[in-house]
Each structure stands twice: as C-alpha cells, then as structure tokens.
Amino acid sequence: MKKILILRFSAMGDVALLVPVVKSFTAAYPDVEVTVVTRPKFGPMFFDIERVTVFPADVDYTYTGVLGMRDLFRKLMRKGPYDLVLDMHDHVRTMILRSLFKLFGAKVVVFEKGRAEKKAFSRKDDKVTTPLIHTVERYRLAFEKAGYPFKMVDAPYLSLSESIESASGWFSYKKSMELTRWIGIAPFAMHKSKIWPLENYPVLIESILKKTPVKFFLFGGGEKEIKYFETLKQKFPEHCEVIAGKLKLRQEIALMKHLDLMICVDSSNMHLAALSGVPLLSVWGGTHPDVGFGPYNYSNGSIIQVSREELPCRPCSVYGKEKCFRGDFACLTRIHPEAVADHVLKRLAV
Structure with a gap:
C-alpha cells in the first residue's frame, strides 16, 4: 500500500x-x-x-x-x-x-x-x-x-454516513412541512468586498415569503454574525432558524443536504453547499468566479453578479479585501434584493 x-x-x-x-x-x-x-x-x-x-x-x-x-x-x-x-x-x-x-x-x-x-x-x-x-x-x-492521472468522480463529493445525516432533530419535521421550502442563507465572508449589504436580507426574505412558504436556516459563525441572525429571527420568528453556533461542521453539511436552495456569497459555505450537491444561488462582488474559485461544476445560473462590461474594475481582488477601487462597492450595491428574490423564485419554480 x-x-x-x-x-x-x-x-x-x-x-x-x-x-x-x-x-x-x-x-x-x-x-x-x-x-x-x-x-x-x-x-x-x-x-x-x-x-x-x-x-x-x-x-x-x-x-x-x-x-x-x-x-x-x-x-x-x-x-x-x-x-x-x-x-x-x-x-x-x-x-x-x-x-x-x-x-x-x-x-x-x-x-x-x-x-x-x-x-x-x-x-x-x-x-x-x-x-x-x-x-x-x-x-x-x-x-x-506526480504520476497519478485520474478523472473526477461524479458529485456529491461531501457524503456523510447515515448516522450523521440523521443525527440532527432538524430533519424530523421535514416531512410534516412538505409545502414549505427550506432555504439556507449564508451571508458572511472573510472580507467586506464579498459581503452583499446585510440590510438587503429582510427585503429578500419578505419578497420570497410573499410568493411561497419558506423556512430559512441561517448559517455562519461568530458573535457578530449570530447577533445579526437574531435580528432576522426577531423580524421573522416563524420563518427563520439560527444554525450559527448550534451545529458542528458535519451536522451543518447534513442539514445543507436537505435544503431546496442555499443563498450565499463567495465563501466556504458556498463551497460546502456546492460539494454537497445542493442547489445554490451565490452573490458575487469584488471577487470573480472566473479566477478559479466559483462553485465547482455549477452553471452561471447559480451566480448573480454585475457584469464586467458594466463594472470593468471587477474583480478587485482574488480572495477579497476591505477597500474598493471606486470607493462605493457598486459591485454589491447594484444587486437589488428584489432581483435576487426573482432569481430565487425561478430556481424554486414558483
């Protein structure tokens, strides 16, 4: 061996x-x-x-x-x-x-x-x-x-044992909510140039709920992120569940596999969802999927971004940064929550 x-x-x-x-x-x-x-x-x-x-x-x-x-x-x-x-x-x-x-x-x-x-x-x-x-x-x-050529196997790539998949109580009431879609939201990243303005999410959630019943699961970590998620839960108490800080990594992945859609930015949660075979919609700002970090094996229909024709300054960074060449983060602010909601509803075939 x-x-x-x-x-x-x-x-x-x-x-x-x-x-x-x-x-x-x-x-x-x-x-x-x-x-x-x-x-x-x-x-x-x-x-x-x-x-x-x-x-x-x-x-x-x-x-x-x-x-x-x-x-x-x-x-x-x-x-x-x-x-x-x-x-x-x-x-x-x-x-x-x-x-x-x-x-x-x-x-x-x-x-x-x-x-x-x-x-x-x-x-x-x-x-x-x-x-x-x-x-x-x-x-x-x-x-x-190194002398080891091979072809890539088919997705999903993050596969968990049955015991882990069924470990969380989140799944027990899934079948009793057949008419309710499950959507994950992962709005945070390491750098400001990747983060779609947080004030957009209440508008996005409200726009989606007007069209279809949804349970939103909020993914992230850290005190600031959890504090923000709690404000969303207070605004939509029946529709939002804070996952951040409650589940371990493998449990989070297991939950992702039950989602109808993950809404995210260019982040590790985007990659975890993609590698789990989860439908996703990712919002891109200062970075660009063509640099080599897009969701693996996903089509352009899974990405929302302002075109380079409109903003030739994109991307301003490979991994993300805190400053903007223009100073206004137009690559993020020009993506409106109503437009994202339309994309979500199309993905859900609503």
Whole structure:
C-alpha cells in the first residue's frame, strides 16, 4: 500500500475544494492510503473518504514558527515513510515542511497556484481576464504531475454516513412541512468586498415569503454574525432558524443536504453547499468566479453578479479585501434584493 501525504492548512474554502480531488484520487487508485494535514476544524470534511486519514495540525498554537514546523515534520515522519508529499498550499509553512521532506529523500510535488495570472486578472489597470482553471483542476493536475492521472468522480463529493445525516432533530419535521421550502442563507465572508449589504436580507426574505412558504436556516459563525441572525429571527420568528453556533461542521453539511436552495456569497459555505450537491444561488462582488474559485461544476445560473462590461474594475481582488477601487462597492450595491428574490423564485419554480 502506497502512502501519500497532502499538506493544506487553510483557508476553509480551499481545503473544501481538496475533497472532490482526494475522493476521485482514492477511487482511481485502490492501492494508496492518503493522509491530509490540515487545521483540526477542517478535518471532518475528509472523514467519510475511504483510505483517507486526517492529521490535525494546530498551526496557530501547537506548531508555530520554524521550530513548530520541525516538530510537525518529526511527528509526520513517525507515521511515514511517504511515497509522495503533495504541497497543495505553497505557503511559508508548507515550504519549510516540504524542504525537510526533500532533505530526507521524499518525492515532493507542489501544485501550481497561478499567482501571476491571478494578479493580472485582479489588478486595477490592464487586466487580463481570460478565465482561469478552477482550483479543483489545479489540485488534480498536481497529482497528474506526480504520476497519478485520474478523472473526477461524479458529485456529491461531501457524503456523510447515515448516522450523521440523521443525527440532527432538524430533519424530523421535514416531512410534516412538505409545502414549505427550506432555504439556507449564508451571508458572511472573510472580507467586506464579498459581503452583499446585510440590510438587503429582510427585503429578500419578505419578497420570497410573499410568493411561497419558506423556512430559512441561517448559517455562519461568530458573535457578530449570530447577533445579526437574531435580528432576522426577531423580524421573522416563524420563518427563520439560527444554525450559527448550534451545529458542528458535519451536522451543518447534513442539514445543507436537505435544503431546496442555499443563498450565499463567495465563501466556504458556498463551497460546502456546492460539494454537497445542493442547489445554490451565490452573490458575487469584488471577487470573480472566473479566477478559479466559483462553485465547482455549477452553471452561471447559480451566480448573480454585475457584469464586467458594466463594472470593468471587477474583480478587485482574488480572495477579497476591505477597500474598493471606486470607493462605493457598486459591485454589491447594484444587486437589488428584489432581483435576487426573482432569481430565487425561478430556481424554486414558483
């Protein structure tokens, strides 16, 4: 049995996009075992993939700095040796680790991040906006470079055991609410240029409820997000349920699988929904799906964005940022809640 080591610490969306590649790889090569080294909170995404184990590496507290990477390397080596080490992050931490593995004779392959072409796509002037390959494909090509070509398996990619799928009481009354649609709302992201104005959501919810009965499930995390969700629940007490802070990651994914639609922005929740095979509608602002981070294997009908013809400054960033070239975040403010509601109702065939 060959042993493969994969390094990818963050961010959550980037780690999530590894899941379909790892799942497809192990399906194609039954003679391999894979160890994924990532932050502890991201590990559960890989739990249901055969012959895949997770090494939870807390790089924020336990394995910090150069000495921390040395200690992590020693622990990983005790579980080796490895036939291949794949650096799917290309960050200073993984650069240290891969150098140590190389020093001890391991074969190391680094995925092509495409920094230069992404920078050219998102710079202020003289943009080069040829669509870039998806991050999932970049990961797959790293395996191919290492001598392991394979085809991607079909979705869904985040598959959970039956015990996890049925673990939450949210599902028990689903059948008693057949006429009620279930819609997830995940309005938050790491950066301001990705966040559709929060004042739009009450208008959006009200517009949808005028046309069809809906139960809204509010996804996110952190005190500020939960506080905002509580205001929505107060305004729509019979229609909103706050999920943020109540369920663990695998339970959240299990709940997502029961949704009729996920409304989101460019965020990890968008990727989790997409990889779970959930219908979605994502609102894009300062970033752009053509840079390689769109919902994997989803059509343009799942995306709402102001065209580059109208706003040639888009995108202003690869991953998102806090400032706007124009100063007014027009890429977000020009997307009106009534228009989003129309898209939602069309997706629901209402």
